[in-house]
Amino acid sequence: LKYPVQVDLENCAKEPIHIIGKSQAHGVLVVCDRTNLNITQAGENASEYFGIPVDELLGKPLSYLLKMPFLAPGFDEDSLPQEVEVNRKKFLVLAHISEESLVLDFEPLTQVQDPFFFQKQLTGILNKFQAARSLEELSSEAAKLTRKMFGYDRVMIYRFDEEWNGEVIAETKNDDLESWLGLRYPATDIPQQSRKMFLKHRVRIIANVYYTPVPLKPEISPVTGKPLDISRSSLRAVSPIHIEYLKNMGVGASLSAAIVVKGKLWGLIACHHQAEKYLDFYQRESCRFLAQMLSTEITLHETSSLLSHSEQTESIRRQLVAQMKYHDNIVEALSRDTVQFLELLNCSGGAIFYINEWELNGQTPGKEQLDSLLNNFIKKQSKSLFWTRNLSALFPEAEEYKKTASGLFSLKISDNKYILWFKPEVVQVVTWGGNPQNKVFYNEEEQRLSPRKSFEKWSEKLTGFSEPWHELDRNTARALRENISHVLLTRQRREIEALN
Ligand code: BLA
Known part of the structure; x- marks a missing residue:
């Protein structure tokens, strides 16, 4: 049977995006056995970036590629990313451990940025956040700052409701783009495994929606005999459904940063660019920090409004108790x-x-x-x-x-x-970004689910x-x-x- 009996949105939540086995194309994944640092897997684009074919790398000690003592067995995950040179090109290497493997993301070092760029803005950011008198002002300020710092075409503050549907509560954008402020999107657009990853890893870029995914070779880890969990890799490839979604939206690159309030994913800073766009590690860290400051401010706003609300009801209840005695x-x-x-x-x-x-x-x-x-x-x-x-x-x-x-x-x-x-x-009129009843359809050509094609505003009277x-x-x-x-x-x- 070629067709599934029904188009099932449950499938979205089951897509194993952590073991996707591919990377984005703006860097190279290299994987070692963590006990002896022999290279066990690498991205097929190793030849393009390093001038060394993957097959030549596999089985070699990592020192074949890098003469870097910082990556000794037992390496400390907290160590900062290191600048290295391979094939006369500079890279930043981000390293982390996944099960039995040491995973290295090689990201080409492009322009040299002022390393204190973000620090210089810190006081200004804090002042702006603290001056905001409402959640609306705060969100709008955060969107503006993010756009000013990183230059995306559209920056939105996206807030989840109790059912994980979302709403664009603040937006700043290029004039030629249509506004999405106030639009809602159904929970299935960002399935739970993706939300869970944001809670952990906080910032994610998709550098070029039109990239060709780069397979890891071999696909299965020779160390564990299982697909490698690359959920922490900055280069992790993107779910093809989400790529199609972004193409349908007319997006060329994205940045998403988690807003976390009291341990729960409250929303996202969601950025879109029409052309491709890459942020390096330091910029991503700045963005993570900005999102963290925003999260803290939101927590403060919520706590103080909760406090004044509870003080009010407490005094009413005390009065009721007095009346009951009387x-x-x-x-x-x-x-x-x-x-x-x-x-x-x-x-x-x-x-x-x-x-x-x-x-x-x-x-x-x-x-x-x-x-x-x-x-x-x-x-x-x-x-x-x-x-x-x-x-x-x-x-x-x-x-x-x-x-x-x-x-x-x-x-x-x-x-x-x-x-x-x-x-x-x-009575409320809710406007969705695309008819939420047509969230997915079965794509015969690809033999998988596809997201809706149209994000045309679709209003519903509740x-x-x-x-x-x-x-x-x-x-x-x-x-x-x-x-x-x-x-x-x-x-x-x-x-x-x-x-x-
Ligand atoms: C991921 N979907 C996402 C992400 C966002 C959205 C922000 C995280 C992006 C990232 O990882 O960088 C959705 N983006 C939005 C929304 C807006 C926006 C709502 O800008 C509003 C303005 N998506 C679907 C359907 C499925 C689906 C039907 O629409 C499943 C069948 C899946 N979305 C899906 C998956 C991911 C995702 C699997 C994770 C992508 C990944 O990390 O590889």
Whole structure:
């Protein structure tokens, strides 16, 4: 059978890009047995760069190519890249260990740059970052600085959402390019194994999308009998699907740098160039450092907005607790005094179900609708906290009242006591870079998946969604439940004592 039964995006996530067995063409891969430094594998472009055919190199000691004492067995991975000369050409050698092998990336040394170029800019960069008052300003500043320093045609700050779809949240570009600011891209465009590598290796260039991939010879490591993991090599060849993707986008070269916030891949600095473009090791390090500074600033922004948010809700909760001590009736305390339970979460309505009664506040569905929502949906959830921003997708009956309650947050206090919060529908037009329903098709000629051909803007009206709930809402709700349970328990105890 020639055709797969279905075009399966799972395949994307399974593509083994770490053992691709090929390099990009702007340098040479040389691999040694780490115990004796004999050359075991090399890129077929060795003859082009070194003037020595691969077959002549294989089996020779590394000293045949390099007279460099820094690469003794037991070499230290932290050592800086070294300048070397082979065939009267200068290279920078980046070395690392992969399993039983020492992997050397030979990158030709081109122009000599001012080694302090980046250091000179540092203070300026930090000042600009620290002056930014919002995430938008910060992202936009980062895009501008990156473009100024490295000269790509388009620089974007690309941010992931909870489902790993992404959005271009800042952009700076050549005037002749169409703007992609605000566009979304589906999660499958950057599959998980690629995201995982970014978390580790942070910066990656594709120097020329129109390159011819250079095979490693032999393909299988003679040391381990397995394909060599070259995920750490700066020269690792690119997945053919991604190459096709970039060609379809009209991109000739790219640079991507990871933005990592609290240990998680938050986004990318994504750069495109129409022509080919190579950044040397020192420039890539500068870019990595810039991305790190940006990551730190974003973390600071997020932490401080989280702090002020949590201070606000804490003071509301403390007031609610005070009110519960004052009132005999808990429902009254939560919903009819100065501060109301509604204010605890950002919402437009709320309901308390207490024994058999509903207490409604703000914009809510009707009591009969709530009876059904509680009995036929909320009570069926296994956890005592439940939240969604798209209730009607999970409970079709909620379509009737999606305008007031597309967002639901429910808190179970006990079997006959619940508190619900509602958020209204916010109709949103989301514009994708290309129709996300046509992410891939089966390419008969290549006998593999191909990415979509068109990145033409494709708008979609999202209905039945509210604004998302905040990550702090869960803690707030849990704390409120503790408070209520405590008050109820204290009262019960007092009543029992009074009876005795
Ligand atoms: C990799 N896809 C990537 C990368 C980016 C994108 C940034 C990492 C690039 C790198 O390693 O340098 C996607 N680039 C984008 C997006 C924008 C952009 C969204 O500029 C928006 C402006 N890609 C697909 C499909 C598959 C796929 C359908 O569209 C799978 C079938 C795969 N993308 C894919 C793979 C990689 C990738 C396998 C890793 C490439 C590699 O490291 O070899």
